[in-house]
Amino acid sequence: MAPTLDIEGPAAPPRLNGELVFDAPWEGRSFAMAMALVEDGWFSWDDFRDHLIAAVQRWESAPDGEYRYYERWQEALESIVAERALVAGSEVDTLAEAFAARPPGHDHGDHHHDHGGHHHDHA
Amino acid sequence: MADSTNTAERLSPAVRAEALESLLAERGLVKSEVLDGFINRFVHDVGPMNGAKVVAKAWTDAEYRAQLLADGTGAIGQLGFAGPQGEHIVVVENSDDVHNVVVCTLCSCYPWPVLGLPPEWYKDPAYRSRMVREPRTLLSEMGLDLDDDVEVRVWDSSAENRYLVLPQRPEGTEDLSEEELASLVTRDAMVGVAKVGSD
Numbered sequence: 158m159a160p161t162l163d164i165e166g167p168a169a170p171p172r173l174n175g176e177l178v179f180d181a182p183w184e185g186r187s188f189a190m191a192m193a194l195v196e197d198g199w200f201s202w203d204d205f206r207d208h209l210i211a212a213v214q215r216w217e218s219a220p221d222g223e224y225r226y227y228e229r230w231q232e233a234l235e236s237i238v239a240e241r242a243l244v245a246g247s248e249v250d251t252l253a254e255a256f257a258a259r260p261p262g263h264d265h266g267d268h269h270h271d272h273g274g275h276h277h278d279h280a
Numbered sequence: 281m282a283d284s285t286n287t288a289e290r291l292s293p294a295v296r297a298e299a300l301e302s303l304l305a306e307r308g309l310v311k312s313e314v315l316d317g318f319i320n321r322f323v324h325d326v327g328p329m330n331g332a333k334v335v336a337k338a339w340t341d342a343e344y345r346a347q348l349l350a351d352g353t354g355a356i357g358q359l360g361f362a363g364p365q366g367e368h369i370v371v372v373e374n375s376d377d378v379h380n381v382v383v384c385t386l387c388s389c390y391p392w393p394v395l396g397l398p399p400e401w402y403k404d405p406a407y408r409s410r411m412v413r414e415p416r417t418l419l420s421e422m423g424l425d426l427d428d429d430v431e432v433r434v435w436d437s438s439a440e441n442r443y444l445v446l447p448q449r450p451e452g453t454e455d456l457s458e459e460e461l462a463s464l465v466t467r468d469a470m471v472g473v474a475k476v477g478s479d
Contacts, residue, residue, distance in 0.1 A: 179319075186301055189319050190297075192364060193310045210387045226388060228293045250291070256298055
């Protein structure tokens with residue numbers, strides 16, 4: 158099912174007018190979580206899209222700072238996993254609080270993208 | 281060091297994403313390697329070159345072109361390009377009289393299998409609203425000036441359809457191979473905010 162793709166050769170140059178796909182590692186993680194959950198059938202893409210549209214509209218009805226697409230994406234992802242009873246919002250809040258309270262140097266929240274669920278550094 | 285950041289900052293989307301991944305992984309709902317695979321695929325493999333190959337083939341093969349315009353998803357799938365957000369791709373063709381441009385006013389839908397993930401400007405609220413309201417002005421600001429007698433058609437992506445613009449083949453490219461033609465085709469031309477140049 159995965160497409161076979163050339164990444165080199167004469168057809169590659171159009172990539173040159175591309176740009177970084179993700180501004181920060183977490184954006185890729187958030188993107189990929191949605192992809193993986195859709196692929197495994199936990200929700201459909203169209204259902205995720207409805208949540209994404211709702212998240213975008215919430216921001217647009219009360220713009221707050223700079224518009225960041227993947228922030229809306231993350232918000233949509235949190236709302237759909239809560240709706241499907243996969244992960245409650247309060248669980249994300251609690252663990253995010255704990256991660257955010259890690260000592261400086263460990264993480265300032267923008268670069269860390271630990272691969273897995275093995276955190277034992279709850280402050 | 282005392283933590284003096286406020287709650288909103290501490291609960292940045294980065295840390296929320298990390299927390300969510302951690303919780304999903306604990307429950308066996310996502311695997312880190314699978315996520316890495318999706319990221320690698322979209323960062324390194326899928327990109328506008330897929331769409332460029334589709335366009336170049338349509339330029340050189342009339343039968344394929346007809347098929348592409350009749351059934352975008354099917355014709356694109358024949359080249360091996362399929363996947364999420366590629367289920368309903370409609371190809372719209374530019375001509376001397378008609379210029380097509382694509383937007384997603386609601387949420388930035390985009391034909392990933394042929395163009396990769398969208399650039400920053402495509403997701404921008406200003407692009408999303410202005411392309412519908414004042415496409416000529418916005419296109420001009422983006423460097424594409426269209427003659428007044430060219431009709432501009434703006435295609436708003438939906439749950440049903442994603443759009444890919446089939447740009448006009450530039451003049452003077454009669455001797456180029458399909459591969460050489462593909463190298464001329466840009467992402468912006470396939471979204472409809474630019475034309476394809478001959479060099």
